[in-house]
Amino acid sequence: MPNPIAFSLVLIGTLLVGGGGVQQEPSNLRGRVRVDGSSTVFPITEAVAEEFARVAPRVRVTVGVSGTGGGFKRFCTGLTDVSDASRPISATEVKSCAENGIEFVELPVAYDGLCVVVNPANDWVSQLTVEQIRRIYGSKETVRTWRELDPAWPDRPIRVYSPGTDSGTFDYFREVVVGSKGTTRSDMSVSEDDNILVTGVAGDRDAIGFFGFAYFVENRDKVRAVAIDGGKGPVTPSDETIIAGTYVPFSRPLLIYVNRRSAERPDVRAFIDFYLEQAAELVPDVDYTVLPAPVMDRVRANWRDRRTGTQFLTPAGEKVKGTLVEVYR
Amino acid sequence: MTGRPRTTAARVLQNRLFLAACLACTSLAVLALAVLLISVLVQGVPGLRWNFFSEYASRKPDRAGILAPLSGSVWVCTTCMLLSLPLGVATAVYLEEFARRTRLNRFIELNVRNLAGVPSIVYGIIGLTAFSRMFGLVGSADGTPLVLGDPESFLHLELPFGQSVLAGGLTLMLVILPIVIIASQEALRAVPRGLRQASEALGATRWQTTWQVTLPAAAPTILTGAILAMSRAIGEAAPLLVLGIPLFIASTPESLMDQFTVLPFQIYSWASRPQGAFHDLAASGIIVLLAVLLSFNALAIYLRIRLQRSTAS
Numbered sequence A: 001m002p003n004p005i006a007f008s009l010v011l012i013g014t015l016l017v018g019g020g021g022v023q024q025e026p027s028n029l030r031g032r033v034r035v036d037g038s039s040t041v042f043p044i045t046e047a048v049a050e051e052f053a054r055v056a057p058r059v060r061v062t063v064g065v066s067g068t069g070g071g072f073k074r075f076c077t078g079l080t081d082v083s084d085a086s087r088p089i090s091a092t093e094v095k096s097c098a099e100n101g102i103e104f105v106e107l108p109v110a111y112d113g114l115c116v117v118v119n120p121a122n123d124w125v126s127q128l129t130v131e132q133i134r135r136i137y138g139s140k141e142t143v144r145t146w147r148e149l150d151p152a153w154p155d156r157p158i159r160v161y162s163p164g165t166d167s168g169t170f171d172y173f174r175e176v177v178v179g180s181k182g183t184t185r186s187d188m189s190v191s192e193d194d195n196i197l198v199t200g201v202a203g204d205r206d207a208i209g210f211f212g213f214a215y216f217v218e219n220r221d222k223v224r225a226v227a228i229d230g231g232k233g234p235v236t237p238s239d240e241t242i243i244a245g246t247y248v249p250f251s252r253p254l255l256i257y258v259n260r261r262s263a264e265r266p267d268v269r270a271f272i273d274f275y276l277e278q279a280a281e282l283v284p285d286v287d288y289t290v291l292p293a294p295v296m297d298r299v300r301a302n303w304r305d306r307r308t309g310t311q312f313l314t315p316a317g318e319k320v321k322g323t324l325v326e327v328y329r
Numbered sequence B: 001m002t003g004r005p006r007t008t009a010a011r012v013l014q015n016r017l018f019l020a021a022c023l024a025c026t027s028l029a030v031l032a033l034a035v036l037l038i039s040v041l042v043q044g045v046p047g048l049r050w051n052f053f054s055e056y057a058s059r060k061p062d063r064a065g066i067l068a069p070l071s072g073s074v075w076v077c078t079t080c081m082l083l084s085l086p087l088g089v090a091t092a093v094y095l096e097e098f099a100r101r102t103r104l105n106r107f108i109e110l111n112v113r114n115l116a117g118v119p120s121i122v123y124g125i126i127g128l129t130a131f132s133r134m135f136g137l138v139g140s141a142d143g144t145p146l147v148l149g150d151p152e153s154f155l156h157l158e159l160p161f162g163q164s165v166l167a168g169g170l171t172l173m174l175v176i177l178p179i180v181i182i183a184s185q186e187a188l189r190a191v192p193r194g195l196r197q198a199s200e201a202l203g204a205t206r207w208q209t210t211w212q213v214t215l216p217a218a219a220p221t222i223l224t225g226a227i228l229a230m231s232r233a234i235g236e237a238a239p240l241l242v243l244g245i246p247l248f249i250a251s252t253p254e255s256l257m258d259q260f261t262v263l264p265f266q267i268y269s270w271a272s273r274p275q276g277a278f279h280d281l282a283a284s285g286i287i288v289l290l291a292v293l294l295s296f297n298a299l300a301i302y303l304r305i306r307l308q309r310s311t312a313s
Helices: A004-020 A042-055 A067-075 A091-099 A130-137 A168-178 A194-202 A213-218 A239-244 A266-285 A293-304 B008-047 B067-098 B103-115 B120-132 B165-189 B193-201 B206-235 B238-243 B263-271 B276-312
Strands: A031-037 A059-063 A082-085 A104-118 A127-129 A159-163 A189-191 A207-212 A227-229 A251-259 B146-148 B157-159
Touching: A031 A042, A031 A067, A031 A266, A042 A059, A042 A082, A042 A266, A059 A266, A067 A082, A067 A091, A067 A168, A067 A251, A082 A266, A104 A168, A104 A213, A104 A239, A104 A266, A104 A293, A127 A130, A130 A159, A130 A168, A130 A227, A159 A168, A159 A194, A168 A207, A189 A194, A194 A207, A194 A213, A207 A213, A251 A266, A266 A293, B008 B276, B067 B103, B067 B165, B067 B206, B067 B263, B067 B276, B103 B165, B120 B165, B120 B238, B165 B206, B165 B238, B193 B206, B206 B276, B263 B276
Parallel strands: A031 A059, A031 A082, A127 A227, A159 A189, A159 A207
Antiparallel strands: A082 A251, A104 A207, A104 A251, B146 B157
């Protein structure tokens, strides 16, 4: 029979040392880790949960797909331990978490590029500026034909395709193109299923659409990605340009948010340790781009220190300008 | 008379034309179904390997299986059936055999009929408020549930029900209860009046008549209706999505308080993944779902024939 006082001292020691010190073997852990949120991040978390089940078979990890916004709603009422997000948390969501006394650790885990795509038979567009994209998707100065955008282009109608307006993908695109207060045109063909967008653009010479890089990778033969001019010349989306940070402004971070109080639990802690350890290997498996090593180091350090709050907003709630590499320096 | 053809030949021609029109309509429906079935079978049959049934979801399409959603669907539908059958039949018996034709009872009946046509997502919202969250009345504010009994044992309760099998079963019960009630009412109504009168003439009470004469005579039809309702429940995803059930889960339910996922949800998720290999898995999942549905229908037909034979003899 071990001395209870000595035992609790060891326990306290373990808790204090945290990630670096003596840890319970994951195979002995029991518990329930609840994850919900973005369907874009889902494949990554699913892959991690799948592998984690091999090392810690008695920890039940469940992953939902309520969408980034829906996930934060549940996260900020304490219903989940971890929230998947395909855009940084918003000021409103930070406030709602704070009202419920929920602190969180923000951890970027991968990159995704938003690809603007056209039909392969479209032989006039090879590159677009962000301003031109704004005139296609925004509700102001909206163009109806390709010629209105550029006199050299044919006088054919533009048919616009977009992911569902509840998705983080749409939120991120809208934010970049028309800003947080702007609105998009109302006559778009919208689908929650990005494969429908692929089919739509693949079957229509006058179509334009956008979705995550993974959907473009799988459908290179059906749609063509347009080079984006974000102010420093046109850049085509690829693993290299996304990781180098030159594919701007449509490279976006995929993140997970961990409830600070849940992070005290050994099961959640082991799961997140495992997540950050395996991310580099599992992210490419599901067609996303791994973060550059310096950013990943910074993310691991943030997790080790349990640094709470978001780095994408200033304390006053203003958006921090710049790419992920600049924000996570 | 206007419009009636005078000669035999004209009438035969009209007959033939009508027959052809009917055949065309039928074959159109059958053709659509055949195209759908064949494309799903071609895409999905190669994926029906043994480990498709024994593995959990995976990022590798060739390792991914439907163990979690298949067992989840079976658990939640069984729970739903065990809850809705007694409740539905009891309601139907009350309305048909015991209730007087008062204004209140007519109002209840009208409502049951209206509820059968309500979109299932509406029941999802009721389920979320009433079962999943219990109006926020029980459990602590940070989401920790109130646990009654030993959490390790099969018989324990967590309040509120959250995303458990019980919450899912109760929500699906709301969806199919009106269908079960109406089917049972129709079944009871179809029992010949003479049977009841004969029983009552022999001095049986209304309870004895219902229990020993009317219900056994109506049982085959009630069961058929119930099983058809269950096949609707197994195809439902919308009301369960509202509850916020997870998509990935690497365990099968062991008690009514465990979390679960269902087949339609997994199929939809695979179909919307970027990689083509997952679309094939979705087709395999559809085949499994269809097989489950068809076996329910087969069971309904089998039970009806058997029970009819036993009541006839």
